[in-house]
Amino acid sequence: MGYVIDGFTRMSQERSLYIEKGKIRYTGSHLDRLSKVRLNYSGFTIAEGKVTLCDSSHFKSSQAMSEIQIKEYLKKGCTTLIVPVPVFYERQVDDRLTQQRKRLAQTPLDYLIAVRMPLKKITERLIRRLKKEGITLLCLRAKSVQEMQEIPWQRIAEAMFPKRMMIVIEPTVSYNDKKARKDIYQAWDHVAKVYRLNTFFPLPNVLSPLPGILLKRLGLYPQKGRLQIGSDADYLMFHDSEKTRLTPDVIVCSGKIIKAGNKWHLYSRKGKELSNLIPEKFLSIRDVYTYSD
Missing domain, CATH: 3.20.20 (TIM Barrel)
Structure with a gap:
């Protein structure tokens, strides 16, 4: 099932991501009409894994x-x-x-x-x-x-x-x-x-x-190390109130949540060999x- 991440900050701009089957299908700022599950991450900054x-x-x-x-x-x-x-x-x-x-x-x-x-x-x-x-x-x-x-x-x-x-x-x-x-x-x-x-x-x-x-x-480009169309949905999220924090608040690998807050989900997916x-x-x-x- 695909989902949209709304409201996060990237490169000092408010952006959105559409993620489906562990891949980024679209990135931009005009996803209002897409009828998918939406997650509001306003107050967060996102970075590529x-x-x-x-x-x-x-x-x-x-x-x-x-x-x-x-x-x-x-x-x-x-x-x-x-x-x-x-x-x-x-x-x-x-x-x-x-x-x-x-x-x-x-x-x-x-x-x-x-x-x-x-x-x-x-x-x-x-x-x-x-x-x-x-x-x-x-x-x-x-x-x-x-x-x-x-x-x-x-x-x-x-x-x-x-x-x-x-x-x-x-x-x-x-x-x-x-x-x-x-x-x-x-x-x-x-x-x-x-x-x-x-x-x-x-x-x-x-x-x-x-x-x-x-x-x-x-x-590996653009599959890894990037947040663009066609990339794996590997991303990190940092709360804007903790800009100096080095550890991500949220870690996602191929669309699966590995860390959320203080909770770890290490076995929510198995990594694959590239x-x-x-x-x-x-x-x-x-x-x-x-x-x-």
Whole structure:
């Protein structure tokens, strides 16, 4: 059943949303004639749910995410997780992905599973295997520029065709060694442009919202991290009397209320894996070679 949210504030303007089957079907200020159940949220400010990188320390055990961990993300406004899975050898891929999917089975948050592994382990066969698993994001840990130059990038690019998986380089050198990190990123920028690879660097920190260009490169735009027609109904509501409050008063994921006031409804929905996306689908021509925010 669809419903209309009336009277809330967004971008300093009073707006309305029409939500049906967990999706935003219309957003604007002229929904008076729509004969649907109406919810008056005057006195509230609405914001889109955030897409954020997950803290890998939450998955060191074989247990599922705890309620405390789930609430920690939700209180920060996160409604979608990017979850990197550490893999050191290709033969580990199936088991590691299966384990991670089991850990995330009971969370109300939607999630995108990424694979994180050493750069030197990347092969064409691995790329094809990850594509078969529906993996959109591959994080490669790079030790040096020389290591990067030894990779047959042309064959890697061919293996990704036609849907171009996103590859992110993560330097493993010390954060204090700024020159080495800069050299690695500059070398990667060159590789990405020469072989027309889909990338972004550096990745945002844990709990920091992903910028729009990164959402587009991953294929999550406009489904996640936005409040516009076609987006999932993931939104946060803050009472205007508590403008400095960081924790949302209301949290909704795909149209289902997860938090209302002090009451939690963590099991009102099961999150889904976001796989088999189409990276760069809405990427504009001017952003083709834009690899940072």
